[in-house]
Amino acid sequence: MFFIATRIKTVTVSLISLLLISCSLLEESSTSNISNFNIQDSNGRAIVFDNHPNKMIVYDAAAIEILLAMGEGDRIIGTHQFVQLPANSPSITRVGDAFNVNYEKIVDLNPDLFFVFYETFTADLENLGIKVLYLNSLDTDLEDIRAHIKIWGIVTGNIQAANNLVDTFDNQLNHISDQLPNSLTKPVVYYHTFDYWTPGGDTLIGSIFELVNTNMVSQGLSGYTQISLEELVSKNPDFIFTDKWGFDQITSENALQSIKAIKNNQVYVLKNGSLSVASHNILLTIEELTNLIYK
Amino acid sequence: MDNKSVLKITDITCYLDDTKVLDNISLDIKPGTFNGLIGVNGSGKTSLINTINGLIKPAFGSLEIDDFRLNNYSDKDLAKLIATVPQNPTKMFGFSCLDIVLMGRNPYLSTGEWPSNNDIEIANHSMKSTGVEMFSQRTLDSLSGGEMQRVFIAKGLTQGTKILLLDEPIANLDLSYQIQIMDILLSLVKDRKITIIAALHDINLASLYCNNIIVIDKGSIVKNGSSKEIMEQDFIRNIFGDRLSMIRIPIDNRNIIIPKSIK
Amino acid sequence: MQQLNTYRIYTLLIVILLVSIVLSLSIGSVIIYPHDIIRSLLTAIPIFNYQTDIPDSVIIIINQIRLPRILLAGLVGFAIALSGATFQAIFKNPLADPYLIGAASGSALGATIVLMIIGPMVLLHISILPLASFIGGVLAVGVTVIIAFSSRSLNSNTLILSGIAVGALANALTSFIIISTNPDVRPLLGWLLGSFNTSNWDKVLVIIPYLIISTILLFNFRRVMNIIQSSDSEAKLVGVDIKKTKYILIILGTLLTSVAVSVSGIIGFVGLVAPHTVRLLWGYDYRYLIPFSALLGAILLILADSIGRTILYPQELPVGVITAFIGVPFFIFLIVRGRRTFYG
Numbered sequence: 001m002f003f004i005a006t007r008i009k010t011v012t013v014s015l016i017s018l019l020l021i022s023c024s025l026l027e028e029s030s031t032s033n034i035s036n037f038n039i040q041d042s043n044g045r046a047i048v049f050d051n052h053p054n055k056m057i058v059y060d061a062a063a064i065e066i067l068l069a070m071g072e073g074d075r076i077i078g079t080h081q082f083v084q085l086p087a088n089s090p091s092i093t094r095v096g097d098a099f100n101v102n103y104e105k106i107v108d109l110n111p112d113l114f115f116v117f118y119e120t121f122t123a124d125l126e127n128l129g130i131k132v133l134y135l136n137s138l139d140t141d142l143e144d145i146r147a148h149i150k151i152w153g154i155v156t157g158n159i160q161a162a163n164n165l166v167d168t169f170d171n172q173l174n175h176i177s178d179q180l181p182n183s184l185t186k187p188v189v190y191y192h193t194f195d196y197w198t199p200g201g202d203t204l205i206g207s208i209f210e211l212v213n214t215n216m217v218s219q220g221l222s223g224y225t226q227i228s229l230e231e232l233v234s235k236n237p238d239f240i241f242t243d244k245w246g247f248d249q250i251t252s253e254n255a256l257q258s259i260k261a262i263k264n265n266q267v268y269v270l271k272n273g274s275l276s277v278a279s280h281n282i283l284l285t286i287e288e289l290t291n292l293i294y295k
Numbered sequence: 296m297d298n299k300s301v302l303k304i305t306d307i308t309c310y311l312d313d314t315k316v317l318d319n320i321s322l323d324i325k326p327g328t329f330n331g332l333i334g335v336n337g338s339g340k341t342s343l344i345n346t347i348n349g350l351i352k353p354a355f356g357s358l359e360i361d362d363f364r365l366n367n368y369s370d371k372d373l374a375k376l377i378a379t380v381p382q383n384p385t386k387m388f389g390f391s392c393l394d395i396v397l398m399g400r401n402p403y404l405s406t407g408e409w410p411s412n413n414d415i416e417i418a419n420h421s422m423k424s425t426g427v428e429m430f431s432q433r434t435l436d437s438l439s440g441g442e443m444q445r446v447f448i449a450k451g452l453t454q455g456t457k458i459l460l461l462d463e464p465i466a467n468l469d470l471s472y473q474i475q476i477m478d479i480l481l482s483l484v485k486d487r488k489i490t491i492i493a494a495l496h497d498i499n500l501a502s503l504y505c506n507n508i509i510v511i512d513k514g515s516i517v518k519n520g521s522s523k524e525i526m527e528q529d530f531i532r533n534i535f536g537d538r539l540s541m542i543r544i545p546i547d548n549r550n551i552i553i554p555k556s557i558k
Numbered sequence: 559m560q561q562l563n564t565y566r567i568y569t570l571l572i573v574i575l576l577v578s579i580v581l582s583l584s585i586g587s588v589i590i591y592p593h594d595i596i597r598s599l600l601t602a603i604p605i606f607n608y609q610t611d612i613p614d615s616v617i618i619i620i621n622q623i624r625l626p627r628i629l630l631a632g633l634v635g636f637a638i639a640l641s642g643a644t645f646q647a648i649f650k651n652p653l654a655d656p657y658l659i660g661a662a663s664g665s666a667l668g669a670t671i672v673l674m675i676i677g678p679m680v681l682l683h684i685s686i687l688p689l690a691s692f693i694g695g696v697l698a699v700g701v702t703v704i705i706a707f708s709s710r711s712l713n714s715n716t717l718i719l720s721g722i723a724v725g726a727l728a729n730a731l732t733s734f735i736i737i738s739t740n741p742d743v744r745p746l747l748g749w750l751l752g753s754f755n756t757s758n759w760d761k762v763l764v765i766i767p768y769l770i771i772s773t774i775l776l777f778n779f780r781r782v783m784n785i786i787q788s789s790d791s792e793a794k795l796v797g798v799d800i801k802k803t804k805y806i807l808i809i810l811g812t813l814l815t816s817v818a819v820s821v822s823g824i825i826g827f828v829g830l831v832a833p834h835t836v837r838l839l840w841g842y843d844y845r846y847l848i849p850f851s852a853l854l855g856a857i858l859l860i861l862a863d864s865i866g867r868t869i870l871y872p873q874e875l876p877v878g879v880i881t882a883f884i885g886v887p888f889f890i891f892l893i894v895r896g897r898r899t900f901y902g
């Protein structure tokens with residue numbers, strides 16, 4: 001249940017140490033001539049690279065999006081089943097789903113790096129002689145997304161593209177933030193998933209809603225928890241955002257018909273990007289959110 | 296005198312798994328008799344009892360009560376004709392003796408029905424007949440072996456049947472309790488006019504109490520007759536071998552079997 | 559065994575049940591006192607045309623959130639405890655549980671299949687789920703019985719063994735469906751953990767008819783349930799149709815389990831704790847074991863759910879976690895105390 005993990009921010013620690021390492025290695029070069037570098041994974045181990053990997057299995061939708069945006073898509077030779085690729089991109093071999101990988105297929109593809117954001121397969125893959133980079137990104141915030149992009153810059157050697165992507169990200173983010181109205185009363189929002197599981201204030205979704213100047217009903221909760229209907233009634237959110245699985249449930253619940261969001265038809269399924277993929281594309285979703293809330 | 300059979304067993308052959316346990320058995324049981332079924336372990340006593348009461352379906356042959364074929368009866372109706380006290384009745388935990396005896400009234404009750412006062416009367420009466428009416432509210436585990444056995448006999452009586460089958464009713468009891476129960480069974484035959492078939496291992500007791508003794512061996516009837524006919528020198532030596540001798544008790548005018556002295 | 563004053567016990571249990579209901583109605587995000595509870599309830603009955611100045615939110619909380627939830631918890635607890643007692647009668651084992659012959663797992667599988675195929679739209683067609691659950695439960699139990707029966711006897715051990723196998727298979731299939739259909743398993747989490755968070759009046763109304771029928775029929779079988787505690791042959795010898803009786807009891811027990819699973823997922827321990835407690839207090843006679851277990855089950859689950867929804871407010875702790883917290887120490891206590899409560 002990797003979407004409902006707990007909130008250990010090891011990635012922040014590891015990313016900070018990564019940045020320290022990379023800062024000491026880099027000197028204003030647009031492409032890195034340094035192909036010897038270490039990256040500290042989320043277990044604190046240093047993963048040694050002596051070249052830039054060309055055949056990577058990237059088991060993470062966010063990382064795929066980042067690499068494609070950086071133009072480094074050619075290095076990807078495999079990913080997992082539920083990654084959705086943009087319309088005109090070439091297909092990528094699928095080597096498994098959330099709970100199982102096809103080890104034979106992986107060995108057959110002979111990757112020089114397997115990137116993953118949770119630990120289930122790391123030991124087995126390493127036993128098969130595959131280099132694994134494990135960076136826990138189950139609960140990232142926006143700062144982590146930036147660091148994530150920069151890591152790929154180092155790994156691929158294409159620091160320029162990474163920096164460009166980060167700059168674009170920052171610019172667009174600032175643009176969005178500037179456009180936010182200054183109001184003393186923040187709109188109240190609820191993010192609904194099936195059976196009233198909702199992300200707490202310390203999740204990525206939580207940080208996004210904070211960024212767009214709203215108060216989440218589940219602000220005080222940590223991680224993913226089930227919330228009480230009474231709390232929804234009493235907090236009376238102005239907006240409800242959900243996914244396709246939750247829409248029917250939340251709109252048809254008799255007890256909640258008096259909530260402002262439902263009475264005023266402010267229940268939305270987000271169309272652009274996804275609030276659960278921690279890549280630069282999250283901006284699309286943030287933009288959609290601000291449009292819906294502050295139109 | 297019209298001495299019609301109450302139970303007619305004709306050419307019964309039975310198999311358990313692939314073993315033949317009863318071989319061409321025929322019996323004519325007269326009403327109001329105390330029948331003792333004698334045989335060693337594995338001779339077929341239990342199989343015969345379980346065939347009569349319908350637990351085992353015979354491969355060949357027929358059983359009739361009062362001229363009606365037994366295989367036409369439902370379990371419930373059969374239970375109104377034949378009651379069985381099995382060899383090791385389940386000692387049900389947590390139920391009072393009265394509760395257990397009342398289970399014998401099941402054939403007369405529909406599924407959702409609880410025993411009426413009449414049923415309770417009948418149960419009490421049965422418990423009186425076997426001398427356990429004072430244990431009505433006690434649980435089985437507080438009773439001795441003999442007392443428990445009498446409770447189960449009372450349960451069988453409560454079924455109100457013509458025929459009562461008992462499988463080794465006195466096997467594990469002290470001699471005084473053995474006699475006590477045999478006395479009770481005899482009085483049931485005399486007072487209630489029921490027919491009893493009891494598998495017994497003690498031929499002396501059987502010959503003392505029973506009108507009729509059926510000797511069974513390896514699934515076949517070896518001999519069937521009165522105690523006098525059975526307790527006969529040559530026959531006994533055939534069955535029991537040379538380690539036993541038969542002696543005569545002049546006072547009672549009957550024979551008993553005792554082990555021969557050790558040389 | 560001592561004569562029970564059964565009227566007193568019925569009264570005691572019903573009073574505790576009512577107190578639990580009132581208590582549960584009053585706690586939550588806000589404490590609502592009995593006089594406001596009654597006023598809220600009255601506004602819901604159109605005949606009275608009751609007017610009051612209690613805030614709307616209070617009325618909604620009582621009538622739309624707490625009341626259906628508490629009733630559902632009570633009805634489900636009633637059903638599960640009743641089902642547990644029934645299976646214990648069939649298997650002559652106080653540790654028998656609807657899980658043991660695959661009933662609960664099969665029900666969950668049935669509901670999972672329907673949910674995954676039709677999708678959350680099924681919420682609007684709530685009446686499908688109990689049916690799907692029941693079909694799943696009956697199929698699972700049917701397979702169990704067929705396997706056991708092919709060993710020529712419908713005795714306890716073979717039933718339990720094949721039930722464990724079938725249950726394991728159903729669990730594996732359920733997991734497989736969840737994994738292959740959707741990477742985001744959250745939609746199905748409710749089933750696995752058992753929860754009353756999404757209770758509503760539809761669910762309550764859906765299970766009531768099944769509950770009424772099963773309860774009435776089971777009540778009729780209490781005397782026969784006592785008789786089959788001896789042995790199959792002894793029961794047959796007093797005229798009980800063992801096969802028919804066991805089939806009917808299995809079907810009724812499975813129906814109760816699957817209806818419960820379809821509205822609230824798999825909730826453990828209640829089916830064991832309630833009948834066991836009744837045995838400890840009031841004996842083994844199914845005449846009383848059946849109704850007392852059912853009432854106690856309702857009470858337990860109402861209280862467990864109330865704890866689950868208030869202890870970490872506004873976060874909901876699934877009721878299955880609470881019942882495990884109650885159930886595990888209970889069983890440790892039983893084990894330590896000794897085996898005197900078992901048969902024989």
